[in-house]
Amino acid sequence: xxxxxxxxxxxxxxxxxxxxxxxxxxxxxxxxxxxxxxxxxxxxxxxxxxxxxxxxxxxxxxxxxxxxxxxxxxxxxxxxxxxxxxxxxxxxxxxxxxxxxxxxxxxxxxxxxxxxxxxxxxxxxxxxxxxxxxxxxxxxxxxxxxxxxxxxxxxxxxxxxxxxxxxxxxxxxxxxxxxxxxxxxxxxxxxxxxxxxxxxxxxxxxxxxxxxxxxxxxxxxxxxxxxxxxxxxxxxxxxxxxxxxxxxxxxxxxxxxxxxxxxxxxxxxxxxxxxxxxxxxxxxxxxxxxxxxxxxxxxxxxxxxxxxxxxxxxxxxxxxxxxxxxxxxxxxxxxxxxxxxxxxxxxxxxxxxxxxxxxxxxxxxxxxxxxxxxxxxxxxxxxxxxxxxxxxxxxxxxxxxxxxxxxxxxxxxxxxxxxxxxxxxxxxxxxxxxxxxxxxxxxxxxxxxxxxxxxxxxxxxxxxxxxxxxxxxxxxxxxxxxxxxxx
Numbered sequence: 001x002x003x004x005x006x007x008x009x010x011x012x013x014x015x016x017x018x019x020x021x022x023x024x025x026x027x028x029x030x031x032x033x034x035x036x037x038x039x040x041x042x043x044x045x046x047x048x049x050x051x052x053x054x055x056x057x058x059x060x061x062x063x064x065x066x067x068x069x070x071x072x073x074x075x076x077x078x079x080x081x082x083x084x085x086x087x088x089x090x091x092x093x094x095x096x097x098x099x100x101x102x103x104x105x106x107x108x109x110x111x112x113x114x115x116x117x118x119x120x121x122x123x124x125x126x127x128x129x130x131x132x133x134x135x136x137x138x139x140x141x142x143x144x145x146x147x148x149x150x151x152x153x154x155x156x157x158x159x160x161x162x163x164x165x166x167x168x169x170x171x172x173x174x175x176x177x178x179x180x181x182x183x184x185x186x187x188x189x190x191x192x193x194x195x196x197x198x199x200x201x202x203x204x205x206x207x208x209x210x211x212x213x214x215x216x217x218x219x220x221x222x223x224x225x226x227x228x229x230x231x232x233x234x235x236x237x238x239x240x241x242x243x244x245x246x247x248x249x250x251x252x253x254x255x256x257x258x259x260x261x262x263x264x265x266x267x268x269x270x271x272x273x274x275x276x277x278x279x280x281x282x283x284x285x286x287x288x289x290x291x292x293x294x295x296x297x298x299x300x301x302x303x304x305x306x307x308x309x310x311x312x313x314x315x316x317x318x319x320x321x322x323x324x325x326x327x328x329x330x331x332x333x334x335x336x337x338x339x340x341x342x343x344x345x346x347x348x349x350x351x352x353x354x355x356x357x358x359x360x361x362x363x364x365x366x367x368x369x370x371x372x373x374x375x376x377x378x379x380x381x382x383x384x385x386x387x388x389x390x391x392x393x394x395x396x397x398x399x400x401x402x403x404x405x406x407x408x409x410x411x412x413x414x415x416x417x418x419x420x421x422x423x424x425x426x427x428x429x430x431x432x433x434x435x436x437x438x439x440x441x442x443x444x445x446x447x448x449x450x451x452x453x454x455x456x457x458x459x460x461x462x463x464x465x466x467x468x469x470x471x472x473x474x475x476x477x478x479x480x481x482x483x484x485x486x487x
Contacts, residue, residue, distance in 0.1 A: 004082065004083050006061055006080070006082070007081075007082050008079055009054055009076065010074050010077065011071045011073050013073045019073055019186075020072050021043040021045045021050075021073065022044045022045075022069065022070045022263060023066070024041075024067065026041050026063055026067060027039055027042070028040045028041075029063070031059065031060060032059070033058075033060075034058060035054075036056055037054070037055075039051045039054075040060075043071075048392075048395050048398065050395070057082065057083075058081050060080055061079040063077070063078050064076055064077050064079070064206050072186065075206075076206055180199075181198040182205075182208055182210060183209060183210040186212070187211060187215060190212055191210075194215060196218050196219060198210055200218065201217075202218075276420050276421070280458075280459065282420065282455050282456075283455065283456055283466065284453055286415060286452065287451070287452050287474045288449060289450060289477055290440065290448070290478055291314070291477045291478065292447045294317050294448075298312055298314055298317060306375050310375060315381065315430070317480065318428075319351060319369070321476035321483070322428055322469075323349060324472070324476060325468075325469045325470075326370070327370065327487075328468075328486065329468050329469050331460075331465055332425060332426050332461060332465055333425070334346060334460050335425060335460075348370060349369050349370040349402055350365040350366065350367050350369065350400050351402075352365040352366075352403065352421055352427075353366070353385070353405055354404060354407070355389070359391060362398060364387070364388055364393045365397065365400065365402075366381070367400070401423070403426050404418075404421045404424060406418050406429050408430065413432060416431075417453060419455065420455060420457060424457075425460055426455065427454070427456075428452060428453070428470075428473065429453040431453070433449070435447065452473060454469060
């Protein structure tokens with residue numbers, strides 16, 4: 001196609017401030033025709049799995065990364081040949097190594113024509129990277145400064161003519177990128193931490209960019225001879241033992257061990273839990289309660305026509321009980337603003353529900369749960385759980401939570417000491433509901449019993465407030481009619 005051009009589709013920031021995403025699945029292959037809005041791949045960020053639509057029509061020319069690769073936001077992931085389109089961003093790249101004084105003007109013009117998605121920048125990383133590397137060369141920097149001074153009418157008269165002749169040296173500046181390998185700052189840091197010289201790494205990324213996979217491959221290649229070297233020196237008496245020990249972490253018995261990369265949702269969850277555990281002073285209180293009447297009410301609601309087609313279970317009534325307890329004790333629904341040194345009391349409840357998924361634990365929340373009727377709450381709970389299990393929970397559904405419920409009872413666990421979701425003041429753990437001997441009306445009878453655990457941030461919730469909330473939840477579950485009298 002004579003009027004065809006190649007457009008580079010970059011990895012967008014599909015969340016808020018995310019820096020990378022893993023490509024889970026490609027839905028297209030080179031040679032396929034795509035249309036504006038068509039989903040081309042599914043990616044997983046630190047918050048959720050998201051499908052990415054392409055913003056223009058064309059034919060897929062190449063996929064830059066295979067499935068399972070973690071890609072930085074802003075990196076091109078797919079090239080599409082577009083008929084009659086504007087000049088592609090990559091065509092501006094050869095012009096970028098020209099005079100170092102004007103790199104951004106040609107880079108911004110083609111990028112401005114591209115559709116701008118969430119997290120996109122208007123200039124490609126390649127056109128910005130090369131001028132920076134030229135600027136690190138003293139001769140190129142001096143030449144650029146002289147040219148700029150001449151354009152602005154500054155500088156001494158004798159010095160200005162003396163420096164421009166050095167401008168012809170600018171064409172030699174493109175040799176600098178060849179001497180200093182192209183790599184993004186995170187990749188450079190990774191190489192530095194692992195002791196890898198980027199000049200010895202074979203790049204596989206677009207435009208000869210060294211990727212984190214290339215660095216890991218270089219480390220593996222360097223370790224291979226190290227692993228064989230100790231085997232060649234078994235005769236040494238005491239020296240091989242210490243030499244073998246440092247090499248042990250670099251290798252493991254794949255038949256007896258499995259290593260799982262920590263990334264995506266699991267990585268984000270780990271970081272959030274560590275931050276929460278070592279930032280907010282946790283206090284956990286427990287109460288064991290007879291929920292026999294609540295279980296009877298669950299069975300009755302299942303037969304109610306207003307709940308036809310809805311999922312009715314004990315969690316629904318526990319959630320409603322917690323919402324009533326928060327209405328009676330509103331100060332529990334707050335957050336701690338460290339920067340402003342303020343307690344922020346929320347006049348709404350975004351109720352988080354911890355959900356175990358194949359990709360890890362996530363906590364989507366029901367927006368404005370306090371304003372929902374019981375049937376509406378049941379519908380929202382059902383939708384939240386099904387969406388989470390399908391791995392389709394959106395990042396926005398996991399933001400802005402105020403209080404969370406985690407149901408460990410589904411695993412047969414009696415109770416636990418849950419860690420707060422970052423930014424929240426309380427989390428309620430629900431244990432397994434089991435028949436136990438219980439004193440009821442002066443006699444020991446088998447009753448349905450469970451244990452509740454409430455963890456709260458002791459900076460803004462004292463023992464009295466936390467105890468009142470937990471006691472209210474227990475009282476409602478013991479006598480569900482309080483849902484009406486206390487509402």
